[in-house]
Amino acid sequence: MLDHLNFELITPTAAVHRKLHGARAKCLQRLIRLGMPVPDTVALSAATVRAIAGGQQPDTKALLEHFGSWPVLSVRASPVMPDWGGPGTILNIGMNRTNEAFFASRLGSTAAAALHLKFIRSYAVDVARLDDEMFDIPNLTVENALSAYEDETDEAFPQDVEVQLFNVLKSMARAWEGTSARLLRMSKGAPEDAGLGLVVQRMAFGMGKGESGSGVIQFINSDSGDAQEVGRYKPQSQGRDALSGGENDTMFLTQDKRGPSLQESKPDVFNELCRLGEVSRTGLREEMQIEFTLEGGKLFILDAVNAPRSARAEVAVVTSLANDEIISREDAVLRIEPRALSELLHQQVSPKAKRDVFARGIAASPGAATGKLVFDSFAAQTAAAQGEACILVRRETSPEDVRGMHAARGILTERGGANGHAAVIARGLGLPCVAGATDIDINTKARTMRGADGRVFSEGDVITLDGTKGQVLVGAMPMVEAGIGGAFRELLTWADEMRDIGVRANADTPEDAEVASLFNAEGIGLCRTEHMFFGEDRLTVLREAIFAEDAEDRAAALSRLLPMQRADFRDMFRIMAPRPVCLRLFDPPLHEFLPSTRAGIVELADALDMSAREVQARVDDLSEVNPMLGMRGVRLGITVPEIYDMQARAIFEAAIEASSEGAVVVPEVMIPLVSAKREVEIVKSRIDAVAADVMSETGKTLEYRLGVMVETPRAALRAGDIATHASFLSFGTNDMTQMTYGLSRDDAGRFMSTYVNQGVFPEDPFLALDQDGVGELLALASERGRHVRAKLTLSVCGEHGGDPDSIEFCRSLGMDYVSCSPYRVPIARLAAAQLAIRKPLEEDDVYEFPEDDGFVPL
Incomplete structure (x- = not known):
């Protein structure tokens, strides 16, 4: 028998x-401790x-002595973390004929019989594992229930209170140890060996004479977080019966024209x-939902849990608590899960x-969006022009689809991953995207899509895309709008005061820069300048x-693009000033800007006054076996230098124009896909020459910074060489992960x-930075680059820049900032602040290198 000292009567000073x-x-x-009327x-x-789950007998007699004569009890689960779940509460233990x-x-015969019957049913179902339906009999009495139990189990219903209590405790203990229960709580973050506490509580009867009943109450609106009394009360009931009752048998808490109120x-x-x-709000430093019971008009508090709430409400609650000086601002910042901010930044399907x-x-x-199915960019643009919301469905997207992606409300692809083309562009645009939906079958000719269950959807059919959960839904769904309000901005202002690593945004157009500025990004860490070419007028000129x-x-052709790029850059400088803007020079292979369909070939032939055969031949000539490892980035800049010359001139002329209007502009020019020092030397010499020409022509002095996007393993390993010609290194971890992993x-x-x-x-290395492999390349590059140039600016501009764990690693390397999609900037700001609060950086906190890494200073 277990020692009764294993039971702890909860008092203000008990060792709980x-x-x-x-x-x-x-x-x-x-x-x-707060003086609330909690039953023993x-x-x-x-x-x-x-031990009980293992079959050991507890000293139930000693336990029952805590409750005096005629004990009637409840048993509730008490896991370490409430969201780990646990077996359901069992009420009225101890009810028997006596x-x-x-x-x-004391309560009246009707109430006493109802309490007894409720326990019999609960014990039969939850302890004896009988079918609940056997008690679904009209006008069921206690005697009928006892007979049904005995008929089903071939034994009498236990009348001994000690036996009842032990069997309940054993049943709940073993339910916790079950395989399915273990797997479920592990999915919620519980360790495999997580234990379960139990609490045994004297029943406060919500049934009987006088005003008796039960209810729950909270003091915030679960959706908004605004102060509001919310809940239900049900006369002649127990536990949480009020939440399952209808309006006819429950009462409102506050005065309501729809019915009576407490x-x-x-x-x-x-x-x-x-x-x-x-x-409870002040004492527990939290907004609570309180479970209460009235017994003959006397109030008892049975339990309290955190009031359920949306992410929007959670932000409102913690800022309110901090402003009322109930918690600190640091505590408020720490209480919000960074990834939960996505719920506020985007429209969501109603829960x-x-x-x-x-x-x-x-x-x-x-995020989530509803729209009509379309199967190509032209159809998406047509729908947008007609004011119709659409969802663009593609096997996979390419730069040719960017205009259609801009026009769509959401993007669905059969292929692709979390950091593929569709995903990256969608995050930049703030659009919901479900990628890699391999269970759909797209027929582009018939313009249909077959779902996983065999249902077929045609162009024009309405669907809803839930990019937060990765689901594609039939029809239009009710939505919850984004909630970027005062509390959201206030919380992030506090976060900015606490964090010690910068956060910039990846923004490719002036429109993206506006969003980045809205979310208080500290600058643009990556502008993929080629994305500016996808306007109809620009694409033809580029071709x-x-x-x-x-x-x-x-x-000559590029000179026609020059004023367009200059205007875009000037607008971005104006929007972000005095914050920095880092512009990556043209990166993708040229074939991505050429049509891939017969209709597109014919259209281009007509625009260029060429035959379709000539255009097709040129397209074929530019195609590559593996274009992502082919003539792109700096390789293109060296072999076709006119593109970089035009872009450099557009950047410098735009900087001078914006500066003359009062903006403080020091453009950052980034060379992509570098692998060798000599590549940087060649491109740098041309860019410096362009800068000199612009200054000579305008008579204005121009300051700018030149850097490199480190995406190849060789660039990381030779960062010391490259840093001799670069004032910053920005790690493109998307491509670096591809190349490191193959x-x-x-x-x-x-x-x-x-x-x-x-x-x-x-974890998927495209979602969370691989700190062992890719991370070591970043660490080596950081060390070697700063060995040569002590004040070298270091950053990550891949999508990992918005991942909290990846930010922690970048911070440990001493990086100056991370850059991510505009809609991930708030997440990064909050995550960075939490890291600074939990782990203040000291000089010896940075990444430790292996003792013998073979590094020889260059």
Whole structure:
């Protein structure tokens, strides 16, 4: 028999600990300390519960002595973390024929019988594991229920209170140890060996004479976080019955024209509940949902849990608590999960909506949108021009689809991964995206899509895309709008005061820069300048340059793009001033800007006054076997230097124009896909020459910074060489991960979940930075670059810049900033602040290199 000292009567000074007895037990002790009327409660430690699950008999007699004569009890689960779940509460333990007769004189025979019957049913279903339907009999009596139990189990229903209590404790302990329960709580972050505490509490009867009933109350609106009394009260009930009752058998808490309220019928009780709510808010430093019972008009507080709330409400609550000086601003910042901010930044499917899911994929970009299906960019642009919302569906997207992606409300692809083309562009645009939905079958000719369950959808059919959960839903769904309000901005202002690493945005157009500025990015860390070419007027001119026969014709065509790029850069400088703007020179292979369909070939031939055969031949000539490892980035800049010359001139002329208007502009020019020092020397010499020409022509002095995007493993290893000609190194971790792993980010989604599930990779390396492999390259490059140039600016501008764990690693390397999609900037700002609060950086906190890494200073 277990020693009775394993039971702890909860008093203000009792040795109750969350790690031993669970969160519920500790919360009840705090409620008692705050003077709340909590019924007598005993806490059982996780060790005791584990022993009971193993078959050991607890000293139930000693336990029952805590409750005096005629004990009738409840048992509730008390895990360390409330969201780990646990077996359901069992009420009225101790009810038997003798106790029913005793309580009939106190509560009335009807109430006593109802309490007894409720326990029989609960015990039969939850302890004896009988079918609940056997008790679904009209006018069921206690005697009928006892007979049904005996008929089903071939034994009498236990009348001994000690036997009842032990069997309940054993049943709940073993339910916690079950395989399915273990897997469920592990999915919520619980360790495999997590224990369960239990609390045994004297029943406060919500049934009987006088005003009796039960209810729950909270003091915030769960959606907005605004102050509001919310809840239900149900006369003649127990536990959380009020939440499952309808309007006909429950009462509102506050005065309501729809029906009676507790505030009207028992104003003294309502006012006391409001007082206790404020006591719990101040004392527990949290907004709580309180479970209460009235027994003959006397109020009892049975339990309290954090009031359920949306991310929007959570932000409102913590800022309110901080402003009322109940918690510190640091505590407020720490209480918000950074990734939860996505719920505020984007429209979401209502959590109350009924979902008809016909396909699933990778949750590549958060948010939700409803629209008509379209299967190409032209159809998306046509729909947008007609004011119709559309969802663009493609097998996979390419730069040719960018205009259609801009026109669509959401993007769905059959192929691609979390950091593929569709995902990256969608995040930059703030559009929901579901990528790698391999269970859909797209027929571009018929313009149809077959779902996983065989249903077929045609162009024009309405669907809803949930990029937060990676689901494709049938029809239009009710939405919850984005919630970027005052509390959101206030919280992030506090975060900015605390963080010690910069946060910039990846923004490719002036429109993107506006969003980045809205979210208080500290500058633009990556502008993919080629994305500015996808306007109809610009794309045709660029194609003329690509088709030019010689450098002179190419320069002439590019000169027509010069004023367009200059205007874009000038607008970005104006928007961001005095914050820095880092402009990456043209990166993709040229074939990405050429049509891939017969219709596109014919259209281009007509625009260039060429035959379709000539255009097709040129397209074929530019195609590459592996274009992402071919003539792109700096390789293109060296072999076709006129493009970089034009872009450099546009940048410098725009900087001078913006500066003359009062803006402080020091443009940062970034060379992509570098692998060798000599590449930088060649491009730098041309850019410096362009800068000199612009200054000579305008008579203005120009200051600028030149840097390199480190994307190849060789560039990382030779960072010391490269840093001699670069004032900054920005790590493009998307491509670096591809090249280090030998993985295509667009194709890895097909097998990545299998790899992660089988432990090959701990996480998708395109979502969370691989700190062991790719991370070591970053560490070596940082060390070697700063060995040569002590004040070298270091940053990450891949999508990992918005991942909290990746930010932590970048911070440990001493990087100056991270850069991510505009809609991930708030997440990065909050995550960086939390890191600074939890782990203040000291000089010896930076990344430690292996003792013998073979590094010889260059």
